[in-house]
Every structure is written in structure tokens, then in C-alpha cells.
Amino acid sequence: MKPRFSLATREALWALAFLAIPLVFFLFIRIYPAFQALWLSLFEWNADPAKRHYVGLEHYSRMLTDATLGKALRNTVLYTVIGVPLQLALGLILALLLQSVTRLRDLFRAIYFTPYITPAVAVAWVFSWMLSPNFGIVNEVLGLLGIPAQKFLTSPAQALPTVTAIVVWQNLGFQVVLFLAGLESIPRTYYEAARIDGAGGWATFRHITLPLLNPVMVFSAVIATIGFLQLFTQVVNLNFTDQGGPVGSTLTLALYIYQLAFARFQLGYAAAVTVLLFGLILIITLVQLRILSRRVEY
Amino acid sequence: MNRFYTALAYILLALGGVVMVFPFVWMLLTSLKPFGELFNLEVWPRDPTLDNYREVLTRTDFPRWFLNSLGIAGITTATVLFFDSLVGYTLAKLRFPGKEIVFVLILSTLMVPTEMLVIPWYVMSVGYGWVDTYWGLLFPGLISAFGVFLMRQFFQSLPSELMDAGRIDGLSEFGVFWRVAFPLVRPGLAALGIFTFLGNWNAFLWPLVITQSPAMRTLPVGVALFSGEANTAWHLIMTASSLAVLPVLLVFLFFQKQIIEGVVLTGVKG
Amino acid sequence: MKKLLVAALLALGLAQAQQVTITYWQYDFKSKVDTINELIKQFEAANPGIKVVQQTFPYDAYQQKVASAVAAGQGPDVVNLYYGWLPTWVKAGYLQALPDELSKSLDTDFIGMVQAAKVNGKYYGIPTAVRALALFYNKDLFKAAGIKNPPRTWDEFYAAGQKLTVKQGNRYTQIGYGISPDGQDHNVVREILVRQAGGRPYSDDDRKVLYGGPEGLKAFRTYTDWVKKYDIGIPNFFPGNNGYRDGFIAGKIGMIIDGSFAIGTIRDGAKFNWGVTEIPIDRPGARKANFGSFWLHGLSPLATGAKRDAALKFLQFITSADTERMWLERVGELPARKAILKDPKLSTDPIYGPFVVGLSYAKATPFVDEAAQRKVMVDAINRVLLENADPDTSLKQAAAEDQKILDQFWK
Numbered sequence: 020m021k022p023r024f025s026l027a028t029r030e031a032l033w034a035l036a037f038l039a040i041p042l043v044f045f046l047f048i049r050i051y052p053a054f055q056a057l058w059l060s061l062f063e064w065n066a067d068p069a070k071r072h073y074v075g076l077e078h079y080s081r082m083l084t085d086a087t088l089g090k091a092l093r094n095t096v097l098y099t100v101i102g103v104p105l106q107l108a109l110g111l112i113l114a115l116l117l118q119s120v121t122r123l124r125d126l127f128r129a130i131y132f133t134p135y136i137t138p139a140v141a142v143a144w145v146f147s148w149m150l151s152p153n154f155g156i157v158n159e160v161l162g163l164l165g166i167p168a169q170k171f172l173t174s175p176a177q178a179l180p181t182v183t184a185i186v187v188w189q190n191l192g193f194q195v196v197l198f199l200a201g202l203e204s205i206p207r208t209y210y211e212a213a214r215i216d217g218a219g220g221w222a223t224f225r226h227i228t229l230p231l232l233n234p235v236m237v238f239s240a241v242i243a244t245i246g247f248l249q250l251f252t253q254v255v256n257l258n259f260t261d262q263g264g265p266v267g268s269t270l271t272l273a274l275y276i277y278q279l280a281f282a283r284f285q286l287g288y289a290a291a292v293t294v295l296l297f298g299l300i301l302i303i304t305l306v307q308l309r310i311l312s313r314r315v316e317y
Numbered sequence: 318m319n320r321f322y323t324a325l326a327y328i329l330l331a332l333g334g335v336v337m338v339f340p341f342v343w344m345l346l347t348s349l350k351p352f353g354e355l356f357n358l359e360v361w362p363r364d365p366t367l368d369n370y371r372e373v374l375t376r377t378d379f380p381r382w383f384l385n386s387l388g389i390a391g392i393t394t395a396t397v398l399f400f401d402s403l404v405g406y407t408l409a410k411l412r413f414p415g416k417e418i419v420f421v422l423i424l425s426t427l428m429v430p431t432e433m434l435v436i437p438w439y440v441m442s443v444g445y446g447w448v449d450t451y452w453g454l455l456f457p458g459l460i461s462a463f464g465v466f467l468m469r470q471f472f473q474s475l476p477s478e479l480m481d482a483g484r485i486d487g488l489s490e491f492g493v494f495w496r497v498a499f500p501l502v503r504p505g506l507a508a509l510g511i512f513t514f515l516g517n518w519n520a521f522l523w524p525l526v527i528t529q530s531p532a533m534r535t536l537p538v539g540v541a542l543f544s545g546e547a548n549t550a551w552h553l554i555m556t557a558s559s560l561a562v563l564p565v566l567l568v569f570l571f572f573q574k575q576i577i578e579g580v581v582l583t584g585v586k587g
Numbered sequence: 588m589k590k591l592l593v594a595a596l597l598a599l600g601l602a603q604a605q606q607v608t609i610t611y612w613q614y615d616f617k618s619k620v621d622t623i624n625e626l627i628k629q630f631e632a633a634n635p636g637i638k639v640v641q642q643t644f645p646y647d648a649y650q651q652k653v654a655s656a657v658a659a660g661q662g663p664d665v666v667n668l669y670y671g672w673l674p675t676w677v678k679a680g681y682l683q684a685l686p687d688e689l690s691k692s693l694d695t696d697f698i699g700m701v702q703a704a705k706v707n708g709k710y711y712g713i714p715t716a717v718r719a720l721a722l723f724y725n726k727d728l729f730k731a732a733g734i735k736n737p738p739r740t741w742d743e744f745y746a747a748g749q750k751l752t753v754k755q756g757n758r759y760t761q762i763g764y765g766i767s768p769d770g771q772d773h774n775v776v777r778e779i780l781v782r783q784a785g786g787r788p789y790s791d792d793d794r795k796v797l798y799g800g801p802e803g804l805k806a807f808r809t810y811t812d813w814v815k816k817y818d819i820g821i822p823n824f825f826p827g828n829n830g831y832r833d834g835f836i837a838g839k840i841g842m843i844i845d846g847s848f849a850i851g852t853i854r855d856g857a858k859f860n861w862g863v864t865e866i867p868i869d870r871p872g873a874r875k876a877n878f879g880s881f882w883l884h885g886l887s888p889l890a891t892g893a894k895r896d897a898a899l900k901f902l903q904f905i906t907s908a909d910t911e912r913m914w915l916e917r918v919g920e921l922p923a924r925k926a927i928l929k930d931p932k933l934s935t936d937p938i939y940g941p942f943v944v945g946l947s948y949a950k951a952t953p954f955v956d957e958a959a960q961r962k963v964m965v966d967a968i969n970r971v972l973l974e975n976a977d978p979d980t981s982l983k984q985a986a987a988e989d990q991k992i993l994d995q996f997w998k
């Protein structure tokens with residue numbers, strides 16, 4: 020019997036069927052509201068829709084002279100540039116270590132997962148004590164090593180690196196799970212074949228593990244970048260009474276947007292900054308996908 | 318030589334493990350301290366007590382918040398696992414026009430910070446009468462772009478011959494997905510399950526905005542009640558946080574097992 | 588014709604229904620929630636046609652919750668808000684001006700600082716209670732350090748502070764004063780020290796920042812000298828949100844300047860003898876100043892027609908003299924009506940007294956965008972304390988930033 024549709028059409032129809040519900044969801048719940056935000060950036064916002072007046076690109080030109088925005092942008096980029104490589108490198112090392120041990124493996128995995136599940140408020144409280152310039156255990160340990168006490172979160176110079184370290188610490192829990200999932204998906208037969216070919220540890224890692232881990236790697240890089248560019252929760256909790264401080268040294272774009280919209284009612288301007296953040300993320304992600312996916316053709 | 322490396326791995330893991338688990342342990346220990354010991358700068362409770370647990374469990378609505386969060390995190394995890402892997406599979410393994418556009422479109426939704434979507438969602442919910450309902454709490458998390466991307470990556474690494482074999486065996490496209498491909502990406506599903514459950518379990522802003530009545534509060538919103546204008550009941554926050562960690566740990570252990578079982582399967586078939 | 592008929596029917600329907608439900612929002616604080624619930628019962632008994640629903644949200648998240656409702660044009664009919672948020676809310680079209688009859692009573696019966704509830708000459712809300720600042724001190728630490736009386740002048744404050752500060756090597760184990768730029772200290776500088784130095788923080792029409800002038804610079808230097816010259820405390824001595832208060836409660840800080848809303852927390856937590864005294868001044872007889880503030884109840888634009896009438900009734904009820912007395916007793920917050928504040932029992936109370944006296948000369952800073960303006964001053968202080976910036980340069984920068992916020996608001 021001849022099929023009613025060609026093979027290609029059949030496949031496309033199946034694809035359509037599979038995608039229908041999710042696409043409606045994304046269009047309706049994610050994309051349409053995003054366009055509403057974009058639209059909002061052209062207006063001076065008011066609770067009464069009749070009083071929302073059109074201001075054109077005024078909010079966008081205001082961004083050019085906004086020193087706080089400049090600082091938030093600089094901080095956001097710094098967080099990302101330091102945080103993403105650190106998270107990926109440490110995550111991979113830990114995943115390989117965890118995979119290499121046989122005894123106590125489950126225990127170790129659970130231990131390395133705990134930072135990820137510890138609620139943000141609890142993390143913030145514990146770290147504010149551990150890193151306290153006066154009472155902190157970390158400074159006590161540094162003192163034993165002959166290093167002078169540091170100010171960490173309370174110093175405008177050290178706060179951003181400290182927050183980055185805490186975020187990486189927390190994200191590692193999930194990063195490790197992700198890499199382990201990727202590693203476990205690599206069929207054992209490849210490793211066996213490599214062993215028969217007499218490949219050493221490093222050669223196996225370079226020519227089997229890394230390339231086969233690439234999809235997870237691409238994913239991790241893109242998602243970690245998006246995550247750091249939208250950094251918010253930890254920054255808020257780690258300095259709750261002076262959010263983004265001290266002296267704006269930890270302020271991120273996402274936090275600035277949030278403050279503008281929820282504490283200062285400047286929804287139009289907040290929307291304009293959102294568009295900036297969106298553009299930044301989009302460009303970086305597309306570049307990343309292009310560069311990293313090229314490497315797939317090994 | 319090999320033994321040397323193994324020993325080194327254990328030492329490194331143990332050292333790192335202390336750094337990783339210490340704040341968690343501190344949280345647990347703080348939950349055993351009476352309020353008066355909160356600021357005495359000692360890690361170990363002098364006078365450990367379960368009073369904080371008694372207070373959180375009996376004098377607040379904690380059980381209700383807990384169940385609300387459990388329901389929401391459970392349902393969204395199930396829908397995300399199903400839909401996201403379906404879409405991920407479609408984007409990875411089926412050929413159709415506009416595939417790249419659909420992928421970038423879905424991915425781009427990750428780039429708009431949730432903080433900015435909350436207000437349009439709220440307006441929408443008012444219009445449809447979803448305010449202060451479970452559906453209102455659920456709907457933004459039913460499908461996630463994060464998971465679509467993740468599952469696409471995992472499906473991409475499956476050899477297409479497996480699916481072709483399924484087709485030859487007379488399976489429908491959905492059958493190929495459900496019977497052949499889906500079981501093979503268990504490690505990925507496990508990672509996604511952990512991520513989604515935790516994300517919804519800890520969600521704060523949207524549950525805060527969409528709920529009004531005390532009965533609808535989720536765990537993070539409820540826990541926020543422990544800090545007031547002039548005081549923060551850290552001993553209760555630590556207690557509630559310690560309790561909140563339990564189901565996530567169970568979910569982790571469950572999915573973790575899936576990751577390991579996944580190995581066996583791929584090992585055989587691959 | 589048809590339209591007219593519909594309108595008439597609607598009006599008739601409303602009149603017949605008679606039952607009106609209004610919603611009230613405040614942040615969750617047990618004694619406040621309970622008191623309002625009781626007030627609602629009384630109110631509903633006296634007004635059979637009206638039903639009031641109270642909804643509460645976590646304090647830390649209250650502003651986010653209201654802001655998203657506001658942004659969606661949704662939410663309560665009567666809403667509790669901090670006075671500093673008022674101008675932004677009014678500008679965003681989220682509050683209704685109060686009718687004239689209510690405004691008159693605000694001018695005559697309420698304490699002067701409720702003027703801060705006015706935007707463009709109109710009142711937008713009424714407070715039940717008000718707060719002021721005072722100096723809390725640890726009597727036991729004072730005694731141990733041989734200090735007899737709580738400080739009345741700044742010189743006595745420095746002397747006490749230095750005696751109370753204890754160092755071990757480079758580390759402080761106890762400090763005299765709980766430095767907290769993002770606690771109340773930004774208010775101390777802006778509203779207390781600037782005025783004590785003979786200046787004003789803002790012009791009377793609130794269009795110009797004045798604290799960048801010579802009095803302001805003097806005041807600012809006075810404050811940063813607490814750390815830099817007198818060494819009576821360090822920022823971030825005690826970790827956590829509001830570490831200055833926690834550190835005081837833990838018995839490691841000798842003195843803090845805090846609001847009357849902190850009385851309950853300190854009473855519950857402190858395991859030592861403590862006292863409260865008025866904010867110190869330059870010398871006996873010198874100018875006094877205090878920072879006053881309040882939460883008030885406003886009317887949202889959702890309250891229209893019969894709902895508006897009901898909401899106004901409720902608003903008056905929860906700000907009546909009787910309610911204020913009950914509020915003082917149950918919640919422990921100071922009444923906003925002059926007549927009740929005059930009660931000598933209140934002004935001689937060892938704990939409430941210094942606050943009540945402080946209220947008589949307190950001013951509520953006329954913020955237009957409290958979140959942003961607070962940050963400007965906190966950053967100015969931190970630049971000096973944490974980054975060793977020059978105080979004059981730092982304050983002038985703050986004044987310029989603040990001016991920009993005012994200009995942005997009034998444009």
C-alpha cells in the first residue's frame with residue numbers, strides 16, 4: 020500500500036503534532052508576555068491604562084547616562100566571565116573524580132549535591148557568619164596560616180568575587196549531576212575499544228570522553244552563561260539590607276531591573292533595561308552555540 | 318601508580334566534601350539551637366533541642382505549605398519530563414522545515430528574566446480568574462525551555478540507527494519516541510527531574526504574587542513569614558530549611574539511581 | 588437610551604445588593620493581624636452592609652507583592668504602606684486622594700509629621716501609629732565600664748562609646764556603637780545630624796537637595812568620625828541582616844540608634860538590663876532633631892462607588908482615637924494623634940518616653956523615591972567607611988545623585 024504522504028511530509032506532520040501543545044504554551048506564556056514587556060519600554064507607566072503615555076525611545080536614551088546601569092552591566096559581565104569557566108572546570112574535575120571512585124560513591128555524590136539543595140536564605144546566613152570579618156571561621160583559618168583577616172562580602176573590592184565563589188559553590192552540586200549524567204551516557208564499549216587499542220588515560224579522555232561529552236558541555240556552557248547573566252537570588256540574599264551593595268559592587272542587571280520595577284515603579288524603564296539584558300544574552304548565546312557546536316564535527 | 322591516583326582522588330574528594338557539606342551541616346545544627354544560643358558563635362549546640370521543630374510543625378501552617386509545594390513541584394516535574402523530552406526529541410531527531418527557528422525561539426524564552434514576566438502573567442491570571450488557585454501557581458512551570466534544550470542535547474547523542482530499527486519494527490513515531498528513545502536518555506531525565514523539582518520547590522516570586530489566602534501559600538512564601546520588620550527568627554528559618562531539604566534529597570537519591578541504571582542500559586545497547 | 592437603562596439597572600442592583608466586600612492588605616505581624624481581625628469584627632457589627640477581608644504577606648516581600656498587584660491594576664481597596672513609598676505610588680496612579688473632610692482632621696488632630704502623607708497638597712492616607720528614633724543602651728555593659736548615665740551630648744556618647752569598645756589584637760570583640768549605614772544611620776545623618784548642625788536636608792518644596800551644603804558636610808564628617816576618629820564602632824561588626832540590632836541583643840554592642848518598632852524585638856531577645864534615652868545633642872540646650880516615620884492606610888483606585896464609601900468608613904475606623912489606644916496596648920506602636928501622645932503616662936514611661944519626646948520634634952524626611960534615596964546616602968557613608976573616600980567628595984556626589992532623583996521625579 021502506498022502511504023498517503025511522502026516520508027518527509029509524514030515526519031514533518033509528526034513533528035507538528037509533537038510540538039503543537041508546547042509551542043502554544045511557549046507562545047502564550049513566554050513569548051507574548053515578553054513582547055508586552057518590550058512594548059512597555061516605550062511608555063511611561065501608570066496604573067490607569069488611559070494615562071500611560073508614549074515616550075518613544077526616551078527610556079533607551081536614559082540608559083546611556085545611567086551610571087548605576089553601567090555599574091550593573093560591568094558587574095554582570097564580570098560575574099559571568101569569572102563564574103562560568105570556574106563552574107565548568109570544577110564541575111568536570113569533580114564529576115571525573117566521583118566517577119573514578121567505587122567505594123562510598125553514593126555518599127560522596129550526596130555530599131557534593133548538598134550545596135545545591137540548601138535554601139538560599141540558609142546559605143546566605145551561614146556564609147555571612149563564616150565570612151564575617153570579625154567572627155568568621157574562615158578568617159580564623161586564614162589567621163592560622165598567617166594570612167591577615169579579609170572583609171569578603173563587606174568589602175566593595177572583594178564582594179563580587181566572593182559572591183561569585185558562593186554561586187559556583189552552590190551551582191557545582193547540579194553541574195556535577197549534569198556531567199555525571201553525560202559521562203554515564205557514554206557507552207562503555209567505546210572505552211573498552213580504546214583500551215584494546217592501547218590508548219592511555221589522557222588519550223581516552225581527549226578522544227572519547229571530551230567529544231562525547233560535548234552536547235552536555237555545550238548545554239552547560241550556554242545555561243551557566245544565561246544563569247550568571249541573570250544572577251539575582253544569591254545577590255539579594257547575601258546582602259539583604261543593602262541589596263547589590265556595598266556601594267553597588269554586587270549589583271547585577273537582573274537585580275537592577277527588579278528594583279526599578281518592584282521598588283521604584285519605573286516599569287517602562289525596567290522594561291527597557293530588560294531589552295538590553297535580553298539582547299546581551301541572545302548575542303552571547305548565539306555566538307556560543309556557533310563556536311561550540313562547530314567542535315561537534317570531530 | 319593506579320592506587321596512588323585512587324588514594325589521591327579519595328583525599329581530594331574528602332577535602333572538597335568538607336567544604337561542600339559544611340554550610341549544610343551548620344544549617345542542621347543551628348536548627349537544634351534554642352534562640353538564645355543563636356549568636357554565641359559556636360558551631361555545636363550546647364543545649365540541643367527539638368523545640369524549634371515542634372514550633373515550626375505545630376504552631377505554623379508548615380504542613381500545609383509543605384504539601385502545596387510538594388504538589389506543585391511534583392506535577393510540574395512530571396509534565397516537564399514528558400513534554401520537554403518530547404520536544405527535545407523532535408528537535409534532535411525529526412526533520413522538518415523551520416527546526417532551527419523553533420529551537421532558537423524556545424531557547425530565547427530563557428533569556429527574558431522571570432521578574433519581568435511576573436506582571437503580564439498576573440494580569441493574565443486576573444483576566445482568567447486564576448489568582449489564588451493551584452492552576453495559577455502551576456501554569457508558568459508546566460513546560461520549560463531549559464529542559465527542552467537539555468533533552469535535545471541528550472537525544473542528539475543517540476545513534477539514529479536505533480530509531481530506524483524501531484520504525485522497521487512497525488512502531489509509530491510516538492512509539493519510537495516513547496519505547497525506544499525515551500528510556501535511553503534516563504541520565505538526562507534524571508538531571509532534568511532533579512533540576513525541575515528543586516526549581517519549583519524553591520520558587521518564590523511567582524507563588525508570592527499569585528497567592529492571597531494563607532491556605533495557598535507555598536513553602537518559601539511561608540518561610541518568609543519568619544522574618545519581620547525588626548526581627549528575623551533565624552532558628553525557625555534554619556529549622557524550616559532543614560525540613561524543606563528532605564524531599565529534595567529523596568528526589569535526588571531516586572533520580573541518582575536512575576542515572577546509574579541508565580549506564581547499564583546504554584552500555585548494553587550502545 | 589439602552590445605555591441609560593443599563594446604567595440605571597446597575598445602580599439599582601448595587602443599591603439592592605447592599606452587601607459590599609472590601610479587601611485590606613498589610614504585612615504579616617502577629618499582633619497587627621490579630622488586632623485588625625478584632626477591629627474588623629467590631630466594624631462589621633457596626634456596619635451590617637460591609638464585609639472586610641484582611642490579607643497579609645511576609646514583611647520582606649510585602650513591597651514586591653503590592654507592587655505587582657499595583658502594576659496589574661489589581662489588589663486591595665485599602666492598603667497599608669510605608670510613607671516613603673507614597674510619592675512613587677501616587678505618581679504611578681495607584682492611590683486616591685482623600686476627601687477634604689478627612690484631610691482637615693489630619694491637619695488639626697494628628698502629629699505634624701503626617702504632612703509627609705501629602706503629595707501636591709493633597710493627603711493620600713492616614714496612619715494609625717507613628718515611630719521615632721532613640722538610643723538603646725546596655726545598662727549592664729555601662730555599669731561594667733563604669734559609665735554612670737546614658738549620654739546626653741555627643742561628647743558623652745563618644746566617651747561612653749570608647750569605654751565600651753574592646754579589641755583583641757586587630758579584632759573587635761565588643762563595640763560601643765552599632766554602626767549601621769543601611770539600618771537607621773542614613774536617617775541619623777540626613778534628618779538628625781544635618782538639622783542639629785543647623786541645616787536642612789531638602790528645601791521646603793522638596794525640589795532641591797540641601798545637605799550638600801556646609802552644615803551637611805559638617806554633619807556627615809561628624810558621623811564618619813564615629814568610626815574614623817573616635818573608633819567607637821566598625822561597620823559590619825555583627826553579621827546577618829540588621830546585625831547591629833542582633834549584636835545589641837547578643838550583648839556585644841553597647842549602644843544602637845533604632846526605631847520604636849524595635850522595642851518588642853529587643854524586649855523579647857535581650858537577656859540583660861537595657862534602657863532607652865533621647866538622641867544626644869551637641870551641648871545642653873542645643874538644637875534637637877529626630878527622624879519620624881509611619882505606615883499609613885491608603886485608598887487604591889479599585890475602591891469606587893459603594894466600595895469607596897465603605898473603604899473610607901473602614902479607613903476612619905482603623906485610625907480613630909479608640910483604635911489608636913488599642914493599637915498602643917496590643918501592638919505597642921505609638922499613636923499618631925496629638926491628644927493621645929500628650930498623655931503624661933506615655934511621655935514618662937522609661938521605654939516609650941524618649942520616643943514620645945522625640946516625636947515632638949521629629950520630622951519625616953520628604954522622600955520621593957525612598958528606595959533610591961536611601962541607597963544614595965548608604966553608599967555615600969560606605970564609600971568613606973569602606974573605601975576611604977574623602978567625606979566631602981562623597982557627600983557632594985550623593986547630593987548630586989539625589990538631586991537627579993528629585994529632578995527625575997518632578998519633571
